[in-house]
Amino acid sequence: MRYLTTPKNAYDTINATISHGINHLETARGYGQSEEFLGRAFAAGLPVPRSQLYITTKIPPTEDADTMNRYIDESLARLNVCYIDCLGIHGINTWEHLELIKNPNGCMQAVWKAIDDGRVKHIGFSTHAPLEVILATINTDFFEFVNLHYYYFFQRNAPAVELAYQKEMGVFIISPSDKGGRLYTPPPTLVKLCHPFSPLEINYRFLLSDSRITTLSVGAGNPDELIKPLQTSDSIHPLTEEEKRVFHTLADYSYQALGNSQCSQCYKCLPCPENINIPEILRLRNLTISYNMKNYGEYRYGMLENSGHWFPGMKGNRCTECGDCLPRCPENLDIPSLLQDTHTRLQGKPGRRLWG
Structure with a gap:
């Protein structure tokens, strides 16, 4: 959602992302023209074929199946793809949102249909909800992955990470560099305390060393913002003594x-x-x-x-x-x-x- 300054910047960022070896691209219906810009990048050509990439988009819960079905088709058209690897129900943030999901005649009916006909491969949800709502949503057993907030500086959702792991769900951490503390531009006090590591690096290591966590979003706004996270991205070993x-x-x-x-x-x-x-x-x-x-x-x-x-x-x-x-x-x-x-x-x- 942060590469939207111009179509060229979006293409350059997407192209650099794939060139650096990232194979999971995440967008959402609600992120302005993000889906459209990603679709343009596919049309213009990228370093690897579509089959080697995992595309996630996110659509908010709807009150009825017809609306969700239309939204899925619109996302496919904007992305210029015939299937979505991962569809996330975007923002199950309240008990009311959860009730929309649990309605047997509601939006999930369209999601199951999209899975049956191949337009969607996997289904998950993103959330900014209180912990209790997240746990209840995981316990519906509808979903294969969850996008949530969890960082060194915010560990409230640790029980949700554990429950998702126990249910063999993918665990996707939202914006660890920005929502996790604006760690691209840390204050001098924090820099000193984290030495010899950077605050960004130490937060990434907190997450990457946890085998329950599947993936982190980088959220680059331009190609240069890929550099620091990717210096740490392969460091998935347990925490060192230092x-x-x-x-x-x-x-x-x-x-x-x-x-x-x-x-x-x-x-x-x-x-x-x-x-x-x-x-x-x-x-x-x-x-x-x-x-x-x-x-x-x-x-x-x-x-x-x-x-x-x-x-x-x-x-x-x-x-x-x-x-x-x-x-x-x-x-x-x-x-x-x-x-x-x-x-x-x-x-x-x-x-x-x-x-x-």
């Missing part, structure tokens, strides 16, 4: 920097009567204070109240100090004060999703 030392250093430094204001991310503070995304806000506070990841914190915090179900919840200044969360917090954190503190630190410009 890498383990870096992770211990990061954890110790965070503990020292935050002291008794560190949020452990247990999520017991929820639900909030004002629908404030308390754990996520306090996670961003953790990262801002510990590692000076303010740029990332402002980026993610600015998306609250602007991204719907893709990044739900209200900002910290919406707190009414009702106190509902206080007795549920095992660390006895003064949550209302920490929410206001985070808002003061991170209330930059409002953000939005890159597409939508």
Whole structure:
């Protein structure tokens, strides 16, 4: 979704991607002209034949089978292909989305038909949902893969990774360099703590060393952005002692920097009567204070109240100090004060999703 500046940049990025040995290209109906630009690249010619590539596109859940069937055909036409290797149901983010999937006469009827007639080879789903929704969706046993958020700096979805692995599903990690911490442009504090590795490299190694994880998205916006991730991409061995030392250093430094204001991310503070995304806000506070990841914190915090179900919840200044969360917090954190503190630190410009 990030190569969309011009058709030429899209082609150059796709061509460089394949030339570097990447064989999995992922797009989505919702990513502007991304499907169309990928289809143009196929028409113009690429370094390897279509049969050597795995193409994933993603389509949101629909209320009826006819709409989904039409969307599948439209994606095939834009991509200039006769079949899609992997179709992801895009954004099963709420219980309501899951109900659409479970409806026997709904959109999945069209998906099964597309599998039967060969237009689609494999079916999965992408999600930005709360953990409980992700686990319930995996447990439908409808899907062969899941796209989700999971990084060193966000490990809430670890149980979903494990459940998917137990069910022999593919596990696809969304945007580890950007959503995982804006690690292309890390702050000096984080660079120093990760030495002799780069923050980008150490996050990739956290994921690549985990045999349960199948693939990571690079999300290159241009050919140059392929270079750093591909320097690490073959490093799938277990963590080295030096890498383990870096992770211990990061954890110790965070503990020292935050002291008794560190949020452990247990999520017991929820639900909030004002629908404030308390754990996520306090996670961003953790990262801002510990590692000076303010740029990332402002980026993610600015998306609250602007991204719907893709990044739900209200900002910290919406707190009414009702106190509902206080007795549920095992660390006895003064949550209302920490929410206001985070808002003061991170209330930059409002953000939005890159597409939508």
